[in-house]
Amino acid sequence: MEHLAKVELTSLPLPALRELFGQLGLPKFRAEQVFRWLHIRMVREWDLMTDLPKSLRERLAESAPLAKLNVVKSPISKIDGSQKLVLSCHDDQIIESVVMPMPGGWTTECISSQVGCPMGCDFCATARIPTRRNLSAGEIVEQIAVACRLRYSGGLARGGVSGGEKGPLSARPQNIVFMGMGEPLANFNAVVDAISILCDPKGYGFSPRRITVSTVGLARRVPDLIAHHPNIHLAWSLTATTDEVRERLMPVNRGVPIAKMLEALEGLPASSHRKITFEYALLKGVNDGDDDARRLAKMAKAVGAHVNAIPFNVWPGAPYERPSRNRVRKFARLVEHLGASISLRESKGQDIGAACGQLAGEEGQSLPAPAS
Missing domain, CATH: 1.10.150.530 (DNA polymerase; domain 1)
Incomplete structure (x- = not known):
């Protein structure tokens, strides 16, 4: 052995x-x-x-020693009850996961796929981390195990999970989103294996429809992912409606322009179970104009996508600001008026650095709450 x-x-x-x-x-x-x-x-x-x-x-x-992630810190948001899990890997690298209470009593866990992120998106704090490596499938899955153990020890067990299991699995989050640190499709094999483990009825027993994988737009990997797991949900971190602006915000667009990613999404086999969402971080004066809203609505309708509009979440040294609430509402109303489906998503855990774009491998650094 x-x-x-x-x-x-x-x-x-x-x-x-x-x-x-x-x-x-x-x-x-x-x-x-x-x-x-x-x-x-x-x-x-x-x-x-x-x-x-x-x-x-x-x-x-x-x-065959069994490595696990150690909890360095687990601050809880005073605003919405979200819990950021700051976790140490076997090589002392730090990753972060976020457990978020949702309306209706549901819980979603946002998990990481890499230490840092090689994509270099200008509005994301994770891109500032110099140390980068892929997580193993075991390290990805272990983030859910840590959350289950913590929730179970905290009395948050529930029924109806995997044949009535009464241990840590009974405190399992209902939804998993690959939207933490890293680009999931840049760590393809580990992410595919992790989803296989999570969806195995002899293990975690997640329905594929409870799992969403986000990508900045690695178009060639999208069909491969769906071939392995056809009923998971996809999220595209879009954040701009022209190649000129998107190349400035997201270097990946130089190799995979918007039209190429749209083509990949349009070419996926039809599935009544799969949802496609466009994640659109609203940046003041950059991508929040009426023309942006018109282009966004057209693209979303072309592939049947739902838009999640996310006002920018500030982090120390960020070169961008969030638009005013009035501007955000006007943007969303115009997208909806043009026939596209859109939601305004206020990210959770903003006061503990756990919101979308804020995960930076730091030990629970507090960030300011959004202005009213």
């Missing part, structure tokens, strides 16, 4: 774990037992996996 030290078992979807155990000469049902311990009971110590033979537990403990 020596080569197991090179394999992160928490990163393996169940079919891959079965195959690995078969190669090791172990019964494949042992893989299902381990998978349940890792992704239902969320245990990270071999000694506690009591339905495995003691000899096997000892061999696994020696050859």
